[in-house]
Amino acid sequence: MDMKKKAIEAELKQFSDGGAYLNRELSLLEFNRRVLAQAEDPSVPLLERLRFLCIVASNLDEFFEVRVASLLAQYQLDRASGALPDGLTASLERASAECRHLIARQYSLFNTEILPQLSEHGIHLLHRSERNAAQRAWVKQYFDREVRPLLTPIGLDPAHPFPRVINKSLNFIVELAGKDAFGRGSGIAIMKAPRVLPRVIRLPDELSDKKGASYCLLSSVIQAHMADLFTGREVVSYSQFRVTRNSDLWVDEEEVKNLRQALQSELHGRQYGFAVRLEVGRSCPEHLSNFLLNQFQIDRSRLFKVDGPVNLGRLLEIVNANDQAELKFPPFVPGYAGKLSGPDLFATLRKHDALLHHPFESFQPVINFIACAAADPNVVAIKQTIYRAGSNSELVEALIEAARRGKEVTVIVELMARFDEEANINWAEKLEQAGAQVVYGVVGLKTHAKMALVLRREPSGLRRYAHLGTGNYNPTTAKFYTDMGLLTADPDLTSDVNEVFIHLTSMTRPKQLSSIWLAPFSLQKEVVRAIRQEADIARHGRPGRIIAKMNSLTDESVIKALYEASNAGVKIDLIIRGACALRPGVDGLSENIKVRSIVGRFLEHTRIFYFRNDLKHDVVLSSADWMNRNLFRRVEVAFPIRSTALKRRVMREGLQPYLKDNVNAWELAPDGRYRRRKARGKQGQYSAQQVLMELLGAANLNNDTDDKENDNGTDPVAPR
Structure with missing residues (x-):
């Protein structure tokens, strides 16, 4: 037994070289392989396959923005200190190689399966060569009317340095020949695509000689008329490109006096973090990609030449614009617990706890919990955490209404919720304007707990009601994230929730909790x-x-x-x-x-x-x-x-x-x-x-799951 224990301990010490532990970055890429497998699965409806393809693209963006950026930052620090571990270099190299393989699969699937099958079902994404004469004429008019006035090509010279390029924006590099207006020779121009324009453009149906809907990409529109932008000069070559930057925000929370103001300043800077990936078109000449790599100081291992648009995630617009039922998952209506609405809600919770399972059951009872508390004259206070509420939230609006009605509303808003910082700042401002007390959690720690507490005056005195959940208070994501939540009036649980809120607002160490970890x-x-x-x-x-x-x-x-x-x-x-x-x-x-x-x-x-x-x-x-x-x-x-x-x-x-x-x-x-x-x-x-x-789901007529206590001592877990 001792020998076995020693052997196990020896294996546990191999974390650095991967003996007993798997690499986190490679495991994340394995997850994206599984998501891509959904896009590759012919049994999945076609538009849903495109949606999964877009999800992988978005996930890989975040992988580079956060995980690869973090590894690169650590690499620079370790190299500067002379203590560069071999494992870090190997992790970066392996992650780049795995990404390259994954991205190649993405574009192969997109070009050889998704696009042709979409066309078979009347959804056409047309390249320049595929547009008929009427469509080409319309695209030319659209370019002249909507696009060209917003374009600002910048010819590079000492007076026109390389422009700042925003994170994940669509850009073009253009190689020019012939003399410019001032008699100078060949050169390079950089052009940013306007962010205000849609990336996917629907062509008028009456112009098409194909059944269904026809689309083209903004990048295709610009490339088709590239020569029009450089009168008197020859466009030798060009390519679309996109650079991905470090997007992790950092503020010294112990030094700043107002976290919200400091974060608002940092949000703009996120667009210009150090570059971690460069994507260019497949036909981009080597010397142009090398020029961009040098400008952005990106290692060649993080250059990706792609066979299609540099941002596949934008094609989600096609998924959302088409409602062909046979190409999407069948509509699903979640079940709804009728007793968890209206004035009976608190009476129901006094009788027993209620479990909600989203998205199979509606998120509406959680909204009702706060909305009923806001409207109930017997409710005196509401406390809640907000991590990711989304830009539109009926639930946060209910908190604002409660504050306007004079109730004591305390909201812990996590301003450092990655990629939701701006939305959370906006909600914090609106809550404060309504009279709510808004705090931002604990310095140095993200408040990720999902809790809401209602204090109600009843004949027996103040009584607490709480909601605790595994997911965010976000009605939108609650429709497609699986999560569970508990509505309860249990005195021990609600007392613990109250202690946690006191801890978060007063910064005192929490008392010994009886039930909550x-x-x-x-x-x-x-x-x-x-x-x-x-x-x-x-x-x-x-x-x-x-x-x-x-x-x-x-x-x-x-x-x-x-x-x-x-x-x-x-x-x-x-x-x-x-x-x-x-x-x-x-x-x-x-x-x-x-x-x-x-x-x-x-x-x-x-x-x-x-x-x-x-x-x-x-x-x-x-x-x-x-x-x-x-x-x-x-x-x-x-x-x-x-x-x-x-x-x-x-x-x-x-x-x-x-x-x-x-x-x-x-x-x-x-x-x-x-x-x-x-x-x-x-x-x-x-x-x-x-x-x-x-x-x-709603198709099941018995959604008031009022389970009876009938423990018979058997094991609820089936044999392994």
């Missing part, structure tokens, strides 16, 4: 304790069982505890949508651990932790993934589900279907690659998301 204080310790408790149970010869579902698993301390539990005999199933640094199925290390990922119609976002705990069946929901940043650098909460009936619902809806899925499931192999799970033998196809749509 709070990061960065206790959450990691409690997770590790629960894992080790299962290991101890298994060592004593009783069944140990852990099932956990989350977005990412990268924290070393949690992974080490899971390895130890596996070696104690605990059976562990992990449902990890994205990055996973744990290496499963390795003899002597993780042979009792299985990892799977579900990628389907909806984005899996729920965080659920299950520990069998000698048939106590501990079920915990959380806002946090098992990542170092969530456990130590954010304010997060994990909260227990106490009702036996609701525990069974969480297991029945949140875990069991995902362990049975053989349609959208991918299983992680020890080598870090994922293999798609397929039905075996006489097994029928089983899609967790489809099953839940049928179980909980």
